[in-house]
Amino acid sequence: WEAGVRAASGEYMTIVEDKQMLYPRALATIYDAVKKDRPLSVTWYVDAINNTNPAACEFTNLFGRLDRATETITSVSLLKHFMKTGHEGSLFVLPRGLNSCTHRSLIERIHQSPAGRMCLPIAPDYTMAYTQLAFADHVLRINQALSAIAWATSNGMAYMTKDSKGVITQFI
Secondary structure (H helix, E strand, C coil): CHHHHHHCCCCEEECCCCCEEECCCHHHHHHHHHCCCCCCEEEEEEEEEECCCHHHCEEECCCCCCCCCEEEEEHHHHHHHHHHHHHHHHCCCCCCCCCEEEEHHHHHHHHCCCCCCCCCCCCHHHHHHHHHHHHCCEEEEEEEEEEEEEHHHCCCHHHEEECCCCCEEEEC
16 A cells, blocks of 8 residues: 555545445545645545355445535544444544545655654555544545445455354454
8 A cells, every 4th residue: 555655646645445446426526525625634435345245245335325515524533433433433434545535745744754654564544544644633524435345355354254144253
């Protein structure tokens, strides 16, 4: 992920994983949201494709019908939300790269910091979220799902064994 961040050259950078797709309206929606104020960090919701059982791949709109307005959320409130709800409650709320875009100036500030990078090799999505929250006072959230992701095939999930219904039975 860090190599991709460093190679990106546009005003904003996002990550699109191999198991993810942007909806046709996604880039236009993001552009409309950022064109006036140029926020440092922007996040959106992601729909899920459960592919734990390839014979019964299931699409889930996790958030139902969302208010399509954008809102500015403080970094502190996002961190408090994570502390209260944990991983599952914050999955698509934190600006994790796969559901966010980051302004070039924020990326440069993070790269010039003592850490020197946005993404650590372990859990790059979450480390990307935390570095953005550490260096930006707020995040602009677009209250729409702009992409879908096959959530059951992540590297982290590869260390778990699941039954045919996708229930975790043991950690490997």
